Amino acid sequence: MADAWPPTLAAALARIEAVRPGECARTRNAIDGAVTGLSPYITHRLVSLPVQHKFVQELGWRAYFRHVWEHRADGILQSLHEGPLADAADASALPADIREGRTGVPVIDRAVRDLYATGMLHNHARMWLASDIVHVRKVHWRVGADWLYAHWLDGDLASNHLSWQWVAGTGSVIDTSYEALDRVARNATPLATAAVQGPSRMEPPLLGMPPRDVGATAVAPALVAGQEVWLVHPWSLGPLPELPADGLVLGVFVDEFHRAWPWSERCWRFVGTRMAERAAHRWHGDAAAIGAALAGARHVGCIEEPHLAPWLARWAARRKAPALCPHVATRCASVSQWWSRASRSLRTAADLLALDQATTP
Numbered sequence: 001m002a003d004a005w006p007p008t009l010a011a012a013l014a015r016i017e018a019v020r021p022g023e024c025a026r027t028r029n030a031i032d033g034a035v036t037g038l039s040p041y042i043t044h045r046l047v048s049l050p051v052q053h054k055f056v057q058e059l060g061w062r063a064y065f066r067h068v069w070e071h072r073a074d075g076i077l078q079s080l081h082e083g084p085l086a087d088a089a090d091a092s093a094l095p096a097d098i099r100e101g102r103t104g105v106p107v108i109d110r111a112v113r114d115l116y117a118t119g120m121l122h123n124h125a126r127m128w129l130a131s132d133i134v135h136v137r138k139v140h141w142r143v144g145a146d147w148l149y150a151h152w153l154d155g156d157l158a159s160n161h162l163s164w165q166w167v168a169g170t171g172s173v174i175d176t177s178y179e180a181l182d183r184v185a186r187n188a189t190p191l192a193t194a195a196v197q198g199p200s201r202m203e204p205p206l207l208g209m210p211p212r213d214v215g216a217t218a219v220a221p222a223l224v225a226g227q228e229v230w231l232v233h234p235w236s237l238g239p240l241p242e243l244p245a246d247g248l249v250l251g252v253f254v255d256e257f258h259r260a261w262p263w264s265e266r267c268w269r270f271v272g273t274r275m276a277e278r279a280a281h282r283w284h285g286d287a288a289a290i291g292a293a294l295a296g297a298r299h300v301g302c303i304e305e306p307h308l309a310p311w312l313a314r315w316a317a318r319r320k321a322p323a324l325c326p327h328v329a330t331r332c333a334s335v336s337q338w339w340s341r342a343s344r345s346l347r348t349a350a351d352l353l354a355l356d357q358a359t360t361p
Helices: 009-018 021-027 039-043 053-077 106-118 123-136 141-151 157-168 178-186 255-260 265-278 287-294 306-315 335-342 349-359
Strands: 228-232 248-254 281-285 299-303 317-319
Touching (some): 053 306, 053 335, 106 141, 141 157, 248 255, 281 287, 287 306
Parallel strands (some): 228 248, 228 299, 248 281
């Protein structure tokens, strides 16, 4: 099947051109609604997109989750608050019928099929899938979050894992009363399912390093010695800054990160194809080897990124990423509190656009 999300700037711009904020606001919750499909391009920063009305508020969730990550750091990988059940009550493995898309629940099986086939899911399909895994099947949210992250083109740890935490505290895919939903959530026994026999949906394998034909090579210190270097990483695939005529653009895949968070081949190719357009040279190596090589450069710069914060802070002079919303320094306990503070000085979409342009390198 044709790839619906080509990793190109042209594809991202075409989707932006097709955005109709009013239609998004009215129909985005329907499976066939006017969703934008922009999230992979925003996550990997091919584009930064502040727009107007309801769409800005939806993108605000992404910015709020980054805000929580800023204040909680790796704490987002554990339950931030107590849920209906203790963490220990939930299963620590994803059942095979879910992983193989043969639960017998059409909406769940379709979600698994679409995830493996496209690397994307409608926002409500993600919520139904997460609700079923957490509340019906009693699987710990972190198990589901890690599984989805590995296959999702929109590979943003904050957005993914905090969305799962939101689901883990509320909601279900069962059409029944709130009282019944509460009983289901607080009962540690998984509900029975009618898993179907027959062909299973094979989960694509996960890779802790880039496929060979992505073109990443071993670290080569001589390449950067004495050079002015701009680092491109998986979350900075947008426009490049002005560099000297002899400046070097270098792509990096940090081994420690990708072994901890492996990706499907589809995710690797999405990122790798676009990175090849940005950087003629791409390295894959452990952080110590990359850092030692970069120490020989005249200057190293990059876009700041929390996914790689432990290493980028030691390697390069970092620039702030393009801002989707104003930065809120004070920790906010809810998205409504955060949005109130973030939007206090903004009156129009033009204000957001000006903010984004001011922070773009």
